[in-house]
Amino acid sequence: MEARQAFLVKCLSTGLMLSDSIGYLLLQLELEMVVMNWLSKLLQLPRSFSFSNDGDGGGVLLGTTCEAIICTLLAAKEKMLDKIGRTNTEKLVVYCSDQTHVGLEKAAKIVGIKPENVRKVLTTKSTNFKLTPESLNDVIKRDVESGLIQIYLCATVGTTSTTTVDPLAPLCELSSKYNMGVHVDATYAGSACICPEFRHFLDGVEGASSFSFNAHKWLLTNLACCCLWVKDKSALTIPLSTNSEYLTNKATESGQVVDYKDWQIALTRRFQALKLWMVLRSNGVTGLRAFIRNHVKMAKNFEGQVTMDSRFEIVVPRYFYVVCFRVSPCSINEHHGKNYEANEFNHKLLESINATGLVYMTHSVVGGVYFIRFSVGATLTEDRHIQLAWELVQGKATSLLGTQTPKTASYSDNPKEET
Amino acid sequence: MEARQAFLVKCLSTGLMLSDSIGYLLLQLELEMVVMNWLSKLLQLPRSFSFSNDGDGGGVLLGTTCEAIICTLLAAKEKMLDKIGRTNTEKLVVYCSDQTHVGLEKAAKIVGIKPENVRKVLTTKSTNFKLTPESLNDVIKRDVESGLIQIYLCATVGTTSTTTVDPLAPLCELSSKYNMGVHVDATYAGSACICPEFRHFLDGVEGASSFSFNAHKWLLTNLACCCLWVKDKSALTIPLSTNSEYLTNKATESGQVVDYKDWQIALTRRFQALKLWMVLRSNGVTGLRAFIRNHVKMAKNFEGQVTMDSRFEIVVPRYFYVVCFRVSPCSINEHHGKNYEANEFNHKLLESINATGLVYMTHSVVGGVYFIRFSVGATLTEDRHIQLAWELVQGKATSLLGTQTPKTASYSDNPKEET
Structure with missing residues (x-):
């Protein structure tokens, strides 16, 4: 993002904030929903990830991938604990490859998954360091035999070391056999998938539970702008929602609006959508x-x-x-x-x-x-x-x-x- | 922060980023340490919270109070679990008042403290809704009898509903009897304490483990700028540190620099120190x-x-x-x-x-x-x-x-x- 654009965004958002606190919040909300649906279309994400009248999906702008992973991992953890009882945290296992970003380990520590229950499946040169369903299956099978419970796989589109791409379709298929959710971390390479010739790297994403990429990595947007889409927004908002008298307002009480504070770690939000809107409008597809x-x-x-x-x-x-x-x-x-x-x-x-x-x-x-x-x-x-x-x-x-x-x-x- | 200042900061930080990636990171690091020590002096925080040659304290710029609470709560949790065994999460109890910001409940959910183990001690009109050591002690005593373990008290300087101030000195004294850490959340009112006539609201902060306030609330700084100081930085960095080959560099390996990625949730950092530096330099004390x-x-x-x-x-x-x-x-x-x-x-x-x-x-x-x-x-x-x-x-x-x-x-x- 150029400094000129950044300046305009700063003026616009500051001016809007001064002019009308509540109207500003609703504008921010609506623009974010619109921009996330635009981007979703641009990436040809399945419709189940978008806001629509007949679905439970939607997108949100967060700061970083760490935050996206914490939120989706927490959602997976809480959903499973609701089912199997809250004293079973020790049994929960999370999967990734030895090429997955360390942010996943950090997120697991933060949400209280035991570090030894984060399985970093080995990858090899023979598959260009991709996570293969075969090797993943071997590890899962051993865990199932030990009575452990699978909750989350993090597959990567563009790993940090070599930018390799995990095969989403077979990984999602395998995970669904174990009723395990898949998060697709396309932090780096997601932006490329707006080009038809690179879109095939996302083939199979329709089987995932969530997808994120960072617009600040490679889409001309300033730090920090992580785009996250989920298929089931309630999985995210149930563990992350808070309520207090000083947070109540007519819009939220109506149940008609998306309350983004319940989609993220913090309660405060920056007007991220404006800068992404500016990037999309000024550069065009x-x-x-x-x-x-x-x-x-x-x-x-x-x-x-x-x-x-x-x-x-x-x-x-x-x-x-x-x-x-x-x-x-x-x-x-x-x-x-x-x-x-x-x-x-x-x-x-x-x-x-x-x-x-x-x-x-x-x-x-x-x-x-x-x-x-x-x-x-x-x-x-x-x-x-x-x-x-x-x-x-x-x-x-x-x-x-x-x-x-x-x-x-x-x-x-x-x-x-x-x- | 004015748009003019924000624009300058944007240009400066963009220019610096382009000019020298690594030098930029070191500049960012050094400036943040300097600015946090300045602010610490301005607030007359005890020296144990500042970077010094003979202490373990220091300050960091985060996004929001939610993040500061997650990091300090995780530190307290991990420190205690290291002592009593990692299967005892269910026994950990966190204290606050019914006036504490809901961010604490959210943070507890995220780091895996049971919601029913967050004790919201009742406050009353008779004490202007302050948390009193007497009522806190009553609740703690009952928990001790039930075999629960005290890890964290969140005391507030400027509560959200009424901006009341909890009495830090007696609360910290009481907490130390139970070997419990205290976080002082001065999100809103911390800025006021740069004025000598308001500094007394922080009396007793020397007994706390950590202290945070939001410069974006009332110190002319743009979103998001939460200032956190801790007495024992290793309590923070032990659970939050990550390592990977692609993150290694000479400066970090030397052990001579502060690696701020291990003081926060995300790995990516924005150049927050620059905007705070600009605010301090252009407005003056x-x-x-x-x-x-x-x-x-x-x-x-x-x-x-x-x-x-x-x-x-x-x-x-x-x-x-x-x-x-x-x-x-x-x-x-x-x-x-x-x-x-x-x-x-x-x-x-x-x-x-x-x-x-x-x-x-x-x-x-x-x-x-x-x-x-x-x-x-x-x-x-x-x-x-x-x-x-x-x-x-x-x-x-x-x-x-x-x-x-x-x-x-x-x-x-x-x-x-x-x-």
Whole structure:
């Protein structure tokens, strides 16, 4: 979001707040419902997630994914405890993969699920670190035999380390066999799914209980703006609702309005819908799709450069705008006489790249492999930055390996046009 | 906070974010620590709440009080479970008064404390709805006899309904006898305590474990900005810390920096410190105190008008900028032949006042008494608005009672100068 837009939003919301407290709250409420239904359509979410006259679904704007997970996990926990008795908290089990964001563990601790009852199912390189229904089923079966009760699976569309995508359809199908709810955490990659060519990553979401993504990650919106949709809003509002004389008002008492304070942790709410409305109205669907596609194109170009330089390797396939790469162990052995172990070498490479202050890249480790994450996602990134970054990476690798940078077609000579 | 300031903060923080991700994070961290120590000094909080070389205290900026209560309650819960065994959650009891904000009940539900183990100790008119140590002790004693374990007391400085202030010193003293931590929730009235003449409301805070107030309530800061200080930061960070390869960095690994992600619910953080820094620097201590005093003076003037009109009564003494008043049952009986019960009458009065669209007042009920809350706190309120509001209240009461507005010295004739 540009500063100009942010300023307008600030003025609008401040002005509206001053002008009419209660009218403002109703405007905020209505705009949020409208914007969440718009976004839901844009993502082609099933109708069961939207506000409608004949359904129990709906969307809400929260701060962060942690909050979305706490709310949906609490809903799942309370629903199950209502059924099996409130002294059975110890038996509740939550599932995810070893690639799921640590926010889930934190949320489990907060809502009182035992840390040892958070099952981080192992993923492997052979499936590009996706959570497979087979491995999940093995873990669940053992838990069922031990008398434990399944309440929640967190599946990810765009994991933090490698941006891999869990297969939603078979995971939801499996979970339904165990009467377990599924939350789809698309924090990072959800935004991409507004483009028809990426929408397939959400195939199967209709089997989930809830879905969230962060508009502040990759949809031109300022922090913090997490979009959460649920199929059954009462599961959320039953544990989160509060009442007090000083909170009563005619609108809420009528039962005709959505009381968003009961959809979230806090009671106070910021006017998030206004900034999302501004983003949608000022960029339009075409503009937002072009923005996403441009980032993916630039990441694809960077990936192309990496694959053309035989010293490097792509560690996990690129799906969106993050390229996971490293200098391959072969090159290190060949040129460096085994002075360095591959992980240590790539760690040094990353440090020397970042020390220039010209670019900033991050790292992660999957399956014991240390790698560098090149991420395009900033609003102002252009082709020339990608070119600069790649030349920098090549140069630093060359000086660390003590070799010459191989002569390949450079990025600028041959801009790859595939999309 | 003015829109102009908000715009500057937005530009600054966006610019800084683009310029250097990691440096930005360290700047954010350092500024937050500095600003929290400044504010702590301004509030004359005990040194044990501040960052120092020889202490375990410190402050953090969160979104809302709900979040502050969840974090401190979770800390208390986990600390006790570590001591008595993790299967004893059912035995944990939390204390507050019937005037404590509902956010505590919500927080208890979220962290898995049984709703029936949240003791809302009754308060009465005779003590102006303060929580007394005697009544708290009676309730605790019964719980001790039942084998329940005391973990948390929430005391309030400026309750939501009447802005009353719980006596911190004796409550903290009592709690320490039961080894129970005390959180002081000064959401609303904490800001006033930057003025020496209001600081006595915090007397005894040195006996508490944590203290929070919302700068967005009454310190010229935009939503959402809850300031929390704790004496023992590790109690907070032990249950809230997370680790993952993608979160590691040199600064954190050195152990030399505060890792604020482990002080809060979410992992993502907004640059709250910048806006608070801007508020402190641009208004100064003198400016902020003048701002607070002006609101209190205006509320005091409104209160004076109410007491001069014999048809009205002040329901609970005014402490800050909220005046709790109603038309007295006597006046209603006298003029209205018992057509209306007092609560119903005052409800109608409030509705007719708000229906004008010129002012907006709220209501609450304490000890069965329905009353109107006149609140001065908006940034742009001036003496003339108070005058208009009071004339409106008088006029509406007159037409509902069918009497004449009594001739008293009007607000504009005789501006009360007491402070």
